[in-house]
Amino acid sequence: MSGGQRLPRIGVIGNPNSGKSTVFNHLTGLRQKTGNFPGVTVDIKEGSLRLPGGAEVTLIDFPGTYSLYPTSSDEKLVSTVLSNQQSEFFPDALVYIADVNHLEKHLLLLTQLLDLQLPLVLALNMADTAEELGIKVNVSRLSEKLGIPVVFVSGRTGDNMNRLVLEIEKLIPAIGNISRKAFFEMDATEKQVAEAVRLNLGENNPYRALQLAHHFEWLPFLNDSDRATLATIVQTKNFVSLRAQVEETLARYDLFTPIVEDAIQQPQQFPDTPTDRIDAVLTHRIGGPFVFIAVMLVIFQAIFDWSAYPMDWIDSSFAELNSWLQQTLPAHWTTELLTDGILAGLAGILVFVPQIALLFLLITILEEVGYMARVVFLFDRIMRRFGMNGRSVVALIGGSACAVPAIMSSRTIGNWKERLITVLVTPFISCSARIPVYLVLIGMAVPRVRIGGIIGAQTLVFGAMYALGVAAALFAGWTLKRYLKTREPSFLAIELPVYRMPDWKNVGLTVWEKVSAFIIGAGKIILIVSVALWALSRFGPGDAIERAATKAQQEAAAAGLGEAETEDLTAQKKLEASWAGQMGKAFEPVIRPLGYDWKIGIGLLTSFAAREVFTGTLAILYNMGSSEADINDRSENEAKATLREKMQRETFSDTGQPVYTFATALSLLVFYALAMQCMSTLAVVRRETGSWKWALWQFISMTGLAWLAAWLVQIIFA
Amino acid sequence: MQRRFRSIPDLKIHETARALSFSDAALACKLTSMGFLPGARVEMVRQSPFGNAFYVKVDGVRMALRREEAASILLEI
Numbered sequence: 001m002s003g004g005q006r007l008p009r010i011g012v013i014g015n016p017n018s019g020k021s022t023v024f025n026h027l028t029g030l031r032q033k034t035g036n037f038p039g040v041t042v043d044i045k046e047g048s049l050r051l052p053g054g055a056e057v058t059l060i061d062f063p064g065t066y067s068l069y070p071t072s073s074d075e076k077l078v079s080t081v082l083s084n085q086q087s088e089f090f091p092d093a094l095v096y097i098a099d100v101n102h103l104e105k106h107l108l109l110l111t112q113l114l115d116l117q118l119p120l121v122l123a124l125n126m127a128d129t130a131e132e133l134g135i136k137v138n139v140s141r142l143s144e145k146l147g148i149p150v151v152f153v154s155g156r157t158g159d160n161m162n163r164l165v166l167e168i169e170k171l172i173p174a175i176g177n178i179s180r181k182a183f184f185e186m187d188a189t190e191k192q193v194a195e196a197v198r199l200n201l202g203e204n205n206p207y208r209a210l211q212l213a214h215h216f217e218w219l220p221f222l223n224d225s226d227r228a229t230l231a232t233i234v235q236t237k238n239f240v241s242l243r244a245q246v247e248e249t250l251a252r253y254d255l256f257t258p259i260v261e262d263a264i265q266q267p268q269q270f271p272d273t274p275t276d277r278i279d280a281v282l283t284h285r286i287g288g289p290f291v292f293i294a295v296m297l298v299i300f301q302a303i304f305d306w307s308a309y310p311m312d313w314i315d316s317s318f319a320e321l322n323s324w325l326q327q328t329l330p331a332h333w334t335t336e337l338l339t340d341g342i343l344a345g346l347a348g349i350l351v352f353v354p355q356i357a358l359l360f361l362l363i364t365i366l367e368e369v370g371y372m373a374r375v376v377f378l379f380d381r382i383m384r385r386f387g388m389n390g391r392s393v394v395a396l397i398g399g400s401a402c403a404v405p406a407i408m409s410s411r412t413i414g415n416w417k418e419r420l421i422t423v424l425v426t427p428f429i430s431c432s433a434r435i436p437v438y439l440v441l442i443g444m445a446v447p448r449v450r451i452g453g454i455i456g457a458q459t460l461v462f463g464a465m466y467a468l469g470v471a472a473a474l475f476a477g478w479t480l481k482r483y484l485k486t487r488e489p490s491f492l493a494i495e496l497p498v499y500r501m502p503d504w505k506n507v508g509l510t511v512w513e514k515v516s517a518f519i520i521g522a523g524k525i526i527l528i529v530s531v532a533l534w535a536l537s538r539f540g541p542g543d544a545i546e547r548a549a550t551k552a553q554q555e556a557a558a559a560g561l562g563e564a565e566t567e568d569l570t571a572q573k574k575l576e577a578s579w580a581g582q583m584g585k586a587f588e589p590v591i592r593p594l595g596y597d598w599k600i601g602i603g604l605l606t607s608f609a610a611r612e613v614f615t616g617t618l619a620i621l622y623n624m625g626s627s628e629a630d631i632n633d634r635s636e637n638e639a640k641a642t643l644r645e646k647m648q649r650e651t652f653s654d655t656g657q658p659v660y661t662f663a664t665a666l667s668l669l670v671f672y673a674l675a676m677q678c679m680s681t682l683a684v685v686r687r688e689t690g691s692w693k694w695a696l697w698q699f700i701s702m703t704g705l706a707w708l709a710a711w712l713v714q715i716i717f718a
Numbered sequence: 719m720q721r722r723f724r725s726i727p728d729l730k731i732h733e734t735a736r737a738l739s740f741s742d743a744a745l746a747c748k749l750t751s752m753g754f755l756p757g758a759r760v761e762m763v764r765q766s767p768f769g770n771a772f773y774v775k776v777d778g779v780r781m782a783l784r785r786e787e788a789a790s791i792l793l794e795i
Contacts, residue, residue: 067751249750253755288767377771377782380770489744491748496782
């Protein structure tokens, strides 16, 4: 960043399940930003905090980590930032969050950070539950032994947050001049390695120098010559990284366990807690999977049913606003730009908000209460068959809302191959952007009947689309498993946290963050595509549109058509002559085998920016027929003619056959379920895999598979 | 049947034993950083639905381990 002095950066760091994000959210509230979508390359959440003295600091939320010896890409990120002082996220000082109920396990990372010689404050979180469990902490004793300030806080109730802020303020003057005695005493080999790294690479902090020697093989900021130097040091000093890691870890436990035991009083036996009783059901060998299916059905019901009410409301509000504007404003192309371009695009974005918000709400609650870790445990075996990890289930479930954050959640998977497969197959899961396309097409192809008087045929097909997505994801995983090779170890080893009520502020902030990222990130693309599409269908090369209109009127007159029919024919011919019409026509041969015409072609082309554009595109394309007519002459019914009815009337211009047959609608459904049509997802795949190679590969294979499957459906059902 | 070593998969449901050592270095690194140390008291709680993973309690902390992972943790007899 150019200009202005850099604000002090305070890293918020701690183990997974330490309640770190709750504290971070408490401190920063809505003053946060994350890079979830294309254009923003930030990986770590940042927020701002104004200190009592008036100064402002930037808080950086690091992913939950157990140790500087990482086993997942999340943890690697933390090691990467902390071993590189040049990193734009390198913190000037740290707030360490530890769950006071498990202090004897949560201080390993703290002692490692002490040796990095950064100003540090320890926040003992979950003070509220500690009190209930009868845990007592001698804070001043702990502070004295560790040599750092210690504060008791509760992220949930917000207790003592002011104290924490005051302690953060006191860290600022200490930035850059901390020199503690090393907590962990290195052995002779480690000292030699650290010294050699200092001499060759100029890293003066011995522990950070040691980190470079441990991680040189994968640390992304090292150049080739540094890497070669480090390799030589490690080899000549006979430094065995893995063994040194375990020995250092055990030595650190030996050092801090007495400190914890001295400062903490806790009851000898923990009683049979509610968590054990809940888990007896939720992780039961037979009951567990059934509960999971029930939970998924509730989520399915929520996105299909509950969100319909706010969506209908948004939809009809926009329709009313649109017709009001058309009546009030003068008939000019700028009015059309506003109503058919910008407003149509905005409606296309906002109509998703209820669905996305509801999905993220439910998924966030499942994560907050601790259920997701159980799902990982339940399904690890199945997912491994398909080349993935139990942790992949979390990404796949998230994919039913939006693939972009879901793909980012795969960072908890340590094994490169399992993570890559998860990233590549997650977009097969039907995301909320596909729902409106499904709704329109299912409404057209499937009759509104109830099978056996209970379940609607439409609901059933809707469910089948989701099943198709899951089956495609698993099939792709099973195939990829055969071709990808890795020597990295694969771990399940996961902590199953104590169940707790969700922290609603945390839930609210997470949902807000993801929904606003969607509106801003994906929304931009949808809006641009929408306006571009309007322009392409409104204008044509030279005077082609005018000539087409004259020709259509002559044809209509010759055939003796009525006024309304003449207008429809004219509009149709004008659209065909427009830029969009030309593009669609050029594209038609590719999709004709699937039973699609050039209008669907335009819909498909624009969908490659984002799927949700499809319904908007068709709305724009089919509305062109009537928007040219004087709005006041249109009868009430015609004005209300839904997109679906218009689509059903469509015929191929050469053969006169109806376009939307049962087979075509079904084939389009399958195409949309399987094709990769989302620029945001491709951008995030590129970022998470580090190259365009996998994004391109994913795009080609998913779309190719979609074409093949859609073609098969057309052949079978036609 | 007499054996030299026992590991976690040998535990019966609700049986508790003390962990002695880890036979896999990479996993030892991961488990020790999670607070699973030699000397920890391990209780077998249940098996996963598809039988490939275990729900265990390590010094009161709940944890899920794969069969291979569990088998690399040697127990006191």
